[in-house]
Amino acid sequence: MSEDFTPNIVGFLCNWCTYAAADLAGSTKLKIKPSINVIRVMCSSRIDPNLVLSSFLWGADGVLVAGCHPGDCHYEKGNYYTRRRFALMKKVLESLSIDPERLQLAWVSASEGQRYRDVVNTFTDKIQKMGPNPMRKDPAV
Amino acid sequence: MDKLIIDGIEVDPDPSKSILEVARELGIHIPTLCYHPSLPAHGACRICMVETIWKGRSTLHPACTFPAWEGEVRTNSEMVRKARKILLELMLAEAPDAVEIQELAREYGIEKTRFRIKKEREENRCIQCALCTRFCEEVMHIGAIGFKGRGYRRELTTPFDANSEICSSCGACEFICPTNAIQLSKITDRKPEPLLSEYEAGLMKRSVINIPFAQAIPNKPALSPEYCMHFLNDGCGVCQTVCGPQAISFDQKEEFVEEEIGAIVVATGYDLYPILNFNEYGGGKYKNVLDGLQFERLLSASGPTSGKVLRPSDGKEPKRVVFVSCVGSRDPENHFPYCSKICCMYSAKHAMLYKHAVHNGEAIIFYIDIRSDGKGYEEFVTRAQEEEGVKYIRGKVSRIYENPDSGLTVMGADTLTGQQLEVEADLVVLSMAVVPTHGVSDLIRKLKIQTDAHGFLTEAHPKLRPVETLTGGFFLAGTAQAPRDIPDTVAQASGAAAKVIAMFSGSEIHKEPIIAWVDPDLCSGCQICVPLCPYSAREYDESDNIVIVNEGLCEGCGSCIVACPSGAVQQRNLEDNQIMKMVKVVLD
Numbered sequence: 250m251s252e253d254f255t256p257n258i259v260g261f262l263c264n265w266c267t268y269a270a271a272d273l274a275g276s277t278k279l280k281i282k283p284s285i286n287v288i289r290v291m292c293s294s295r296i297d298p299n300l301v302l303s304s305f306l307w308g309a310d311g312v313l314v315a316g317c318h319p320g321d322c323h324y325e326k327g328n329y330y331t332r333r334r335f336a337l338m339k340k341v342l343e344s345l346s347i348d349p350e351r352l353q354l355a356w357v358s359a360s361e362g363q364r365y366r367d368v369v370n371t372f373t374d375k376i377q378k379m380g381p382n383p384m385r386k387d388p389a390v
Numbered sequence: 391m392d393k394l395i396i397d398g399i400e401v402d403p404d405p406s407k408s409i410l411e412v413a414r415e416l417g418i419h420i421p422t423l424c425y426h427p428s429l430p431a432h433g434a435c436r437i438c439m440v441e442t443i444w445k446g447r448s449t450l451h452p453a454c455t456f457p458a459w460e461g462e463v464r465t466n467s468e469m470v471r472k473a474r475k476i477l478l479e480l481m482l483a484e485a486p487d488a489v490e491i492q493e494l495a496r497e498y499g500i501e502k503t504r505f506r507i508k509k510e511r512e513e514n515r516c517i518q519c520a521l522c523t524r525f526c527e528e529v530m531h532i533g534a535i536g537f538k539g540r541g542y543r544r545e546l547t548t549p550f551d552a553n554s555e556i557c558s559s560c561g562a563c564e565f566i567c568p569t570n571a572i573q574l575s576k577i578t579d580r581k582p583e584p585l586l587s588e589y590e591a592g593l594m595k596r597s598v599i600n601i602p603f604a605q606a607i608p609n610k611p612a613l614s615p616e617y618c619m620h621f622l623n624d625g626c627g628v629c630q631t632v633c634g635p636q637a638i639s640f641d642q643k644e645e646f647v648e649e650e651i652g653a654i655v656v657a658t659g660y661d662l663y664p665i666l667n668f669n670e671y672g673g674g675k676y677k678n679v680l681d682g683l684q685f686e687r688l689l690s691a692s693g694p695t696s697g698k699v700l701r702p703s704d705g706k707e708p709k710r711v712v713f714v715s716c717v718g719s720r721d722p723e724n725h726f727p728y729c730s731k732i733c734c735m736y737s738a739k740h741a742m743l744y745k746h747a748v749h750n751g752e753a754i755i756f757y758i759d760i761r762s763d764g765k766g767y768e769e770f771v772t773r774a775q776e777e778e779g780v781k782y783i784r785g786k787v788s789r790i791y792e793n794p795d796s797g798l799t800v801m802g803a804d805t806l807t808g809q810q811l812e813v814e815a816d817l818v819v820l821s822m823a824v825v826p827t828h829g830v831s832d833l834i835r836k837l838k839i840q841t842d843a844h845g846f847l848t849e850a851h852p853k854l855r856p857v858e859t860l861t862g863g864f865f866l867a868g869t870a871q872a873p874r875d876i877p878d879t880v881a882q883a884s885g886a887a888a889k890v891i892a893m894f895s896g897s898e899i900h901k902e903p904i905i906a907w908v909d910p911d912l913c914s915g916c917q918i919c920v921p922l923c924p925y926s927a928r929e930y931d932e933s934d935n936i937v938i939v940n941e942g943l944c945e946g947c948g949s950c951i952v953a954c955p956s957g958a959v960q961q962r963n964l965e966d967n968q969i970m971k972m973v974k975v976v977l978d
Contacts, residue, residue, distance in 0.1 A: 259976055265860050266840070276852070286976035288969060291904055295948025295961065300969055307977045323838060323861065324947035325924040334952070359860060360842040 256310040256376040257385075260285045260369070261300070263293045263328075266317035266358045273362035281366050284373040285313065292316065294327035298338050305347050308385035311376040315355040315368065328356070348379065392460035403460040410438055410453040413465060420453050420465050421474070421494060423568040424519035428529055428631035431455045435519045435568075436477055437494075441467045471498065479503040481517050488515040488569035508542065515571035516546050522563035522572055530562050531625035535577060546572070554578045560619055562626070585617055587694075591684040593702060594694040599629050599638075604692055613638075653863045653890045656839065656847060657883065658830040660869035663718040663725070663823040671717065671790045671820055677703040678797050678817050679790060682736055685819040689743045699747045701817045703797070708751065708816030711744055712800045713737045714787045715757040718823030726823050726844060731873040733821035734761045738771050740819060741780040754781045754813060756802055764877065783811065790818055824873035839864050847871045857886040865889055904946040904964050910936050912958035919950040919959060 262268040268289050274281060290296055293316030304312050314335060322328045332354070339349040355368045394403040396413050404412065408431055413420050423435040431454035438453040444461040450473055453465070464470060478495040483505035485491055495501075508514050518537070523546070527533040534557035539545050548554040557578035564572045574582060587596035589603040599613045619626035620640055630638045665673035665681045672679045678701050680688070691697035701708045715737055719730040734757065741753035760782070762768045774780040785803040793799050793814070800813040826845035834841055839859045840848040847866050850858040857865050867883035868874065874882070893899075906927075915935035920928045927943035928950065930936075951959045951966070960966065 257977060259973055269860060273852075288972050288976070290948065290969070291902075291961070291964065292947035292949065295951060295964075297952045297966060297969075300966070300973060303970060304973050304977065307974060309973075309977055320835065321838070321840070324945060324949065325838070327924070327947050327949050330922070330949050330952075358848075359840045360848040 254377060254381060256284045256373055256381070257308070258285045258311040258313055258369075258373065258376060259304045259309045260287045260313040260315065261290055261293070261296045262287055262313075263316035263323075264289055264291045265323035266321070267293075267315035267355070267365060269359035270357045270361050270365040273360065274365045277362050279362055279366045281369050282373040284376070285369050292322070292324050292327040293331040294324070294334075296331065298334060298341070301338060301352060302341075302345075305342070305345075305351070305382065306384060308382055309351075310379075310382045310385065311351045311353065311372060313353050313355060313369070313372055315357050315365075318356040318358050321358060347382075347384075350379065351376065351382065394458055394460050395462045397463070397465055401458075403458055405457040405459055407458045408454050409440060409442075409451075409456050409458050409463055412458045413440075413453060413463075418465055422454065423517065424521045425454045426521060426525065426566060428628045429521075429524055430528075432520065432524060434521075435481075435517060437474060439470055439473045439477070440465045441469045474498060475500060479505060483507050485514045485517045485569060485571070487513045488517065488571065490569045491517065515569045517569055517571075518544055518546070519568065522546065522567055525562055525566050529626055529628065530558070530560055530619055531623050532556055532558060532560075534558075535563060548577055558619070558623070560626075562619075585614075590694050591681070591687050593684055593687055613640075652894060653865065654837065655865045655867055655883075655886050655890065656834070656837065656859075656870055657867040657886075658827050658833065658870040660824045660826060660873065661828050663825045665820060665822060667725070668717060668820065671714070671787065671818070672792065672798075673820065676790070676792050676798065676818075677701075678708075680817065680819050681822045682733065682740070682819060685740055685817075686736075689740065689747065697747070699744055699751075701797070706816070707748055708797075709748070710752040710754070710813075710815050711741070711817045711819060712787075712798075712813055712815040713741060713753065713755040713819045713821065714800075715755065715821045716786070716823075717820040718825075719821075720758060726825070728823075728844065728873070729761060730821070730824040731761070732824065732875045735764070735767055735770065735875065737819070737821055738762075738774040738780065742774050742778045745778045745780065752781070753778075754783060754815075756783050756785060756787050756800075758784070758786065764875065785811070824869060826870065830870075837861075837864060857882055857889055863893070902946055904961055905941055905944040906939050906946065906948065906950055906959055906961055908937055908939055909958045909960065910934065912956050913937055914956055914958070916955065918953050918955065922949050922953050924949070 262271055271287060293314055296314055301312050314331065316328045316331055317323060319328055319332065335354045339352060342349045342352060353372050357365045357368060393400045396416060397418055399416055401412060401416065410420055410422065410425065420438045420440065422438045424432055425438065433452040433455040436452050439450050440453045441464040442449050442451050442456065442461055448469065450469065475498050478491065478498055478500055481491045482495055482503035486507045523536050526535050534554040535546060535548055537544050538547050554577050557580065559574060559578055559580040559582040561574055561582050564574045584595045585598060586592040587594045598617045599611050601609060601611050615621040662681050662683055667673065687693040688695055688699055689697065699707060715733050718725040719728060737755050741755055744751060744753050760771055762771045775782055783804050785805040787800055787802040789801045791799055798815045798818055800815050800818060802811050804811050831845060834847065839861055842848055847859065847870050849856045849866060849871060850860050857867065859866060865886040867886045868879040913936040915930065915937065917930050917937060919937055920930060925943045925945055927940045928937050929940065931938050946961060948961050951961055
């Protein structure tokens with residue numbers, strides 16, 4: 250893998266916690282690696298496993314799903330659904346020969362701009378070590 | 391009907407009452423020792439003796455046990471005074487050390503008793519009126535004390551003179567004894583724990599039933615059931631007996647009131663970081679190390695010392711007071727990284743007020759930086775330094791320990807001269823960090839509003855929406871959001887109130903248009919989504935065998951969309967294919 254490989258990470262962020270944290274990280278000028286593309290959803294439980302699978306099939310090097318801390322969900326229990334769904338999701342990825350480590354679930358609350366930065370940067374480093382998604386479209390093809 | 395005449399005042403006789411009770415209602419003083427309104431009259435001490443004249447016959451009776459029948463009563467006649475004199479002389483012989491008896495005897499012109507003075511014990515204060523034993527048994531429902539021996543050997547004690555196991559150390563016996571003859575420590579080795587006034591920041595004791603503070607609304611006493619003997623063992627109830635208007639009811643309980651409300655302003659305030667966390671400063675260990683709020687009470691005219699600055703250990707006026715800033719604040723390694731914002735200014739105020747109260751006193755403030763950011767604040771600090779002569783030392787305090795001479799030694803550094811300092815002080819005031827009110831985190835969690843790592847509430851946007859939360863209808867005010875002083879709190883609270891009014895003044899509520907809808911052609915009526923919805927916004931329509939969405943209730947989380955096995959549910963303005971396209975754009 251090349252040194253200058255920049256992972257392409259799709260981030261599904263919940264509107265109330267992690268998206269706000271990302272906003273806070275931006276407005277407080279924290280340095281975040283430019284690897285993540287954020288898609289805002291109302292709740293982490295809105296994220297259809299289908300969306301995650303499609304992302305991988307279309308060449309995403311990593312997918313970050315992030316929402317409110319357990320017990321803090323804006324919609325009371327949405328993140329509990331997410332947690333259960335993504336425990337299963339990891340097994341599905343395995344059966345599709347996609348490294349389940351490429352899917353990350355994180356809880357970041359609205360005031361945790363620094364934690365958001367840490368989550369994104371650590372995840373980017375991890376993906377960088379793992380190399381590009383084998384399913385990534387080769388521009389040469 | 392014949393009348394009852396007490397000292398010339400005519401009243402209707404009422405045999406359900408005693409003469410004593412009727413006389414007290416009339417404002418006639420009859421001395422008592424063994425009488426207490428919450429106990430049935432016992433007539434043990436006989437000092438309430440009065441002369442009753444019935445059908446021309448004059449007799450002596452104790453007023454506490456004698457019913458208020460018709461006839462004449464004289465409470466202070468020559469006959470009565472003579473009888474009481476003899477009684478007092480007997481009591482003086484029985485309890486020669488009882489100051490209260492000596493005073494009463496002096497009122498009746500007796501200096502010395504003619505009888506043999508009892509010398510069996512070192513100190514004889516007990517007149518054996520049995521008020522304490524009756525009170526312990528009948529009012530407090532305990533019965534830890536009683537009399538032993540007979541005749542002149544009769545003595546108040548615990549069973550077998552042993553340490554009482556059942557004594558609850560309520561202290562009622564000690565409190566009620568008319569001659570201060572009882573010491574609780576001789577009855578039980580259990581130490582009574584004083585109940586400290588929350589309002590006076592623990593500098594004063596308070597009773598179990600009290601008006602919490604002078605301007606309390608409603609300005610009525612409240613009872614703390616966790617300490618009240620009535621709630622603990624169904625005893626006491628003295629407050630109920632002595633309350634004239636019968637205002638005390640033990641049946642009153644907390645009740646749940648359900649109200650429909652349109653907005654909530656969360657203004658849960660702050661606490662000071664407990665002083666106990668600072669062992670190196672002797673917090674909680676040394677009596678003369680106080681926090682800012684305690685010193686505020688010491689300075690207050692309505693405080694425990696009525697505005698005189700007196701240190702708690704010995705009640706002396708402190709001649710040198712050291713104030714320590716940033717205790718817990720601006721200390722990211724050990725405590726909190728943030729600035730508590732109010733301490734610089736209140737320390738300056740405290741130092742000035744102290745100098746006004748103690749003219750020859752010396753006030754020293756240890757500070758890291760003086761943060762006087764507010765209108766007129768810098769001028770205030772300058773005034774404290776230049777006009778009031780408050781000494782400011784830039785540096786932190788490392789340790790405070792007690793010394794036998796002046797009280798406390800403060801070890802610190804002066805970072806402007808680079809010297810180590812040791813300052814002797816009579817009193818030390820610690821400016822403790824401002825932290826969110828203890829125990830509100832459960833409430834905050836129920837409200838589903840966000841807090842930061844320290845528990846302060848998070849605003850929707852630090853610059854553009856500083857009084858709102860991310861959840862609609864919830865607003866913030868004051869130190870619940872961050873440490874701030876009074877002007878800032880008032881400004882923010884006014885802003886929050888204005889936001890609430892603005893929300894209420896509209897005829898419509900605006901919601902995000904992202905809500906769920908069901909495609910009736912695809913819905914199979916399986917109802918998987920119905921229990922999933924946290925807002926009960928889904929109903930099953932039996933006639934069409936589909937599930938319909940209540941658009942007013944739906945908050946648009948989208949949990950149902952993922953759960954729908956047939957893909958019949960979509961989120962308006964954020965449909966699956968829209969997100970799919972976003973993903974595609976991102977990955978292209």
